[in-house]
Amino acid sequence: MLDLLAGLGAFTLSVLARLGLAARFSCSVLARVFGSLRRTGLLVREIHFAGVRSLAIILVSGLFVGMVLAVQGYEVLQRFGSADALGSLVALSLVRELGPVVAALLFAGRAGSAVTAEIGLMRATEQLAAMDMMAVDPISRVVAPRFLAAVVSLPLLAVIFSSAGVIGAYLVGVELIGIDAGAFWSQMRASVDFRLDVLNGLFKALVFGVAVGLISVFEGYHAAPTAEGVSSATTRTVVISSLSVLTLDFILTVLMFRGLN
Amino acid sequence: MSDPLDAPLIELKDVRFGYGERTVLDGLDLTVPRGQILAVMGGSGNGKTSLLGLLGGRNIAWSGSVRVDGQEVGRLNGSSLYALRRRMGMLFQFGALFTDLSVFDNVAFPYREQTNLPEAVIRDLVLMKLEAVGLRGAADSAPSQLSGGMARRVALARAIALDPMLMLYDEPFTGLDPISAGIIGRLIKRLNAAFGMTSLIVTHDVNETLRIADRIVLVSNGRIVRDMTPQEVRESDDLFIRQFADGLPDGPVPFHYPAPSYARQLLGEGSAHA
Numbered sequence: 001m002l003d004l005l006a007g008l009g010a011f012t013l014s015v016l017a018r019l020g021l022a023a024r025f026s027c028s029v030l031a032r033v034f035g036s037l038r039r040t041g042l043l044v045r046e047i048h049f050a051g052v053r054s055l056a057i058i059l060v061s062g063l064f065v066g067m068v069l070a071v072q073g074y075e076v077l078q079r080f081g082s083a084d085a086l087g088s089l090v091a092l093s094l095v096r097e098l099g100p101v102v103a104a105l106l107f108a109g110r111a112g113s114a115v116t117a118e119i120g121l122m123r124a125t126e127q128l129a130a131m132d133m134m135a136v137d138p139i140s141r142v143v144a145p146r147f148l149a150a151v152v153s154l155p156l157l158a159v160i161f162s163s164a165g166v167i168g169a170y171l172v173g174v175e176l177i178g179i180d181a182g183a184f185w186s187q188m189r190a191s192v193d194f195r196l197d198v199l200n201g202l203f204k205a206l207v208f209g210v211a212v213g214l215i216s217v218f219e220g221y222h223a224a225p226t227a228e229g230v231s232s233a234t235t236r237t238v239v240i241s242s243l244s245v246l247t248l249d250f251i252l253t254v255l256m257f258r259g260l261n
Numbered sequence: 262m263s264d265p266l267d268a269p270l271i272e273l274k275d276v277r278f279g280y281g282e283r284t285v286l287d288g289l290d291l292t293v294p295r296g297q298i299l300a301v302m303g304g305s306g307n308g309k310t311s312l313l314g315l316l317g318g319r320n321i322a323w324s325g326s327v328r329v330d331g332q333e334v335g336r337l338n339g340s341s342l343y344a345l346r347r348r349m350g351m352l353f354q355f356g357a358l359f360t361d362l363s364v365f366d367n368v369a370f371p372y373r374e375q376t377n378l379p380e381a382v383i384r385d386l387v388l389m390k391l392e393a394v395g396l397r398g399a400a401d402s403a404p405s406q407l408s409g410g411m412a413r414r415v416a417l418a419r420a421i422a423l424d425p426m427l428m429l430y431d432e433p434f435t436g437l438d439p440i441s442a443g444i445i446g447r448l449i450k451r452l453n454a455a456f457g458m459t460s461l462i463v464t465h466d467v468n469e470t471l472r473i474a475d476r477i478v479l480v481s482n483g484r485i486v487r488d489m490t491p492q493e494v495r496e497s498d499d500l501f502i503r504q505f506a507d508g509l510p511d512g513p514v515p516f517h518y519p520a521p522s523y524a525r526q527l528l529g530e531g532s533a534h535a
Contacts (some may be wrong), residue, residue, distance in 0.1 A: 122360075130357035131417075133317050135343035173319045 024141025025221065026214050036144035043152075046104025046145045050111040051153030055160065057106055062161035065098055066090060066150055072168075074177055086179055087188035090169040091162075095192060095201045096257075099162035100154075100247050104208035107154055108241035115146050116237040118229035126246055128221075143217045150213030151206065158205035172210035200256045207248055212241045268331060270295045270427060271316065276309055277483075285311050287483030289325075295426075298453050298460045300470040302505065303480035309463040312480075313429045315455045316461070318342045329427065339535060347375060349460075350420035352427040355436070355486035356412040359403040364391070364415050365400040370423050371422040390418040393455075394448060410441025414448065421452055427459050428452070434466035442466065445471045471495065479505065 036043060073089045119142060122128050128138040166188075174181045192198065216237050223233035266454040271293035278286040285308035291514040293299050301309050314320035315327050321335045328334070332345060358367050368387045372378055378386070391397040394414040404412055411434065418426065430449065446469040453460045464470055470477060471491040479502070487502060494506055501507070510516045521531040 011268075125355065125360070126353045126357035127359055129319065130351070130353055132319065132347070133346055133351040134371050134374070134419075135346040136370075141374075208376075 010030050021222065022214075022218050025218050029214065029217065031144055031243050032137070032140045032144040036148055039145065040132055042141070042145045043148060043244075046149035047152055050107075050115070050146070050149040051157060052088055054110050054153070054157055056108055057110055058103055058157045058161050059164045061102065061106055062099075062164030063168040064096075065102060065161075066094065067166030067172045069093060069098075069165065070169035070172035070177070072149040074173060074179070081228050083179055084183040085187050085191075086169070086173045087184035087186075088191035090173070091166055091192050092187045092197060094162040095197045097201075097249070097253070098165065100158045100201050100205040100208055101245060102153060103158040103161040103205065104212055104245045105242055107150070107157060107209075108212045108216070108245070111150065111153070112212050112237050112241050113234045115150075115216040116220035116223070116234050117230055118144070119143065119217060120223030120225075123221065123223060124225035124230060133245075136172050139221075143221060144156050147213040150216065151209040154209030154212065155205040158201065158208075162201070195257075200252075202249055204249065207252060211244045211248060215241045215244065264386075269293055269331055269463065270329040272326070273312075273315070274326040276296075276315065276327060277309070277323040278315060278320060279323065285483055286315075286322075289480070290485050291478065291485060293459060293461060295459050296453075296457065298450065298462065298473060298475045300462045300464055300474035300477045301480060302465055302467070302470065302477060304465070307480045308483055309480060310431055313351065313431055313461070313463055316427075316429060317346065319351060347423060348425050348429045349429065350423070350425035352413065352417055352420050352431065352433055354432045355409070356391060356404075356416035358412055358416055358419070360404050362404075362406070363400070364396065364402050364404065367404065368419045368422060371419065375423060381483055386422070387418075392454070393421075394418045395444075408441070410437050410444065413437070413441075413445055417445070417448060417452070421456065421458075424456055425458060427461070430460065430462040430464070432464055433462060434464055434469050442469050445469075449473055471506075 001261050070086060070089045073086050074083055077083045077085055077089065119128075122142065128142065131138045133143060170181075170184065181194045219233040219237045219240070223229045269292045271291065273289055273291040275290045277284065285306075287314065289312070291307075291312075301312060303309055311320055315322055316329055316334065318334045318337060320466065326333060329345060332341075334342070334345070337345060359363075359370065362365070365387055368390050369383050372383045372386060373388070375381075388397055388400070391400055394417055396411060396414055396418070399407065399411065402414070407415065428449075433445050433449065438447065449460060450473040452458065455527050462470065462474065465487055471494060477487075477491060477494055478485045478490055481501075487499070489497070489502075494502055496504070497506075521528070525531065526533065
């Protein structure tokens, strides 16, 4: 019994210590973000790596999610004789929820894990130490641009995901099932509000970008300098990012669509 | 102190340092005059690499004084520490080249980060440094295409890019064939003379060290136990030095890690499983 309590205490302490470390690290990254804005070459390279090279998976996934939404949505809506509302159902689901959330989950798996592995290996092979000894701050040079790339890329990827989803839904709903194209688009335009839906969705994606970006660079920077350390850091990035995205999504959704009262 | 240039470049006094509960350096004293090539030898885990960390300001001593060029390294703040490091070069054990940059860009890195030189000047400087290590022909290669010895020579070119006053070498010969190790050794000696540097080599390669060092110190149990010239090492009949120089597995430095009695443990006492 005492062992159990001691174990619980030790576990809590280690979690708290890790959280403290993460908070301090995040502050030092955020403090250097503006400096790395000036180094456009580095930033562009990282955005290319994190954003542009995630396009394929985002486009294909968005398309399929949209197509599935159309099939499932049509099944339910036509029971109530409102199959024409398919456009607004699909657009609202994508723009408000699925775009930011699924894009963030895919981004964590594709780009976040790669960033963690890259920084972790740079640490394991003493590249970060070498940089530090050359009087070049590794957080400014390596970490901050990769973090910023995630913050810039994810909202754009979420928009692209939602757009691909709408196209997928159009292909299935209109071209395959045969809903009226005019009804599909006009219902969508009538029900999607720019501020409430589109901007809120973008804001969510921005928050997820900050979260996934910080988690990826933190796990990489603090990975144990061994093969096992880097592999478990990569796993942690994907697991912690996914859980954080889903938790944050719930909190943001409640605040945005239910208000604070 | 009359002329500051007569003052030693490195001065360590009664330095204690360790990790967590474990003390690695325990009352270490060391003075290195300018221009010298000093080899620090000792078995693995004797705090040789920690010593480099202390000099570079990556480790902070628990107590005692670590001075480089008159400055107390542990007390420097971020920007003055970086100012000091710009005058130091460090060669890491496996080179630590940036794997996402070409050989040329690796050597150009310190110039691009630390100076405002135009790209044409940087190009000439990089080619000069690569020529000095004999690898101008490999400028366009990726680090992954290089052999271990070549990678270390490129890293050496990168480390001397800003003409440091002090070069720190962490196990520069480890994992190299005798020819590559010989090349690195000669480069260390030549560069030290040509650029008027001071070099501190942490190593356990006895042959290369005897060939290039001006002075050899042996570290054991966290302090310096012998301080002599290569000639003295060759001629010494001190058991400790012979064990080191001839690579004998057992001697004053025991082969066995401390353990309970072998016979008793085989009879099931003590732990180590089952």
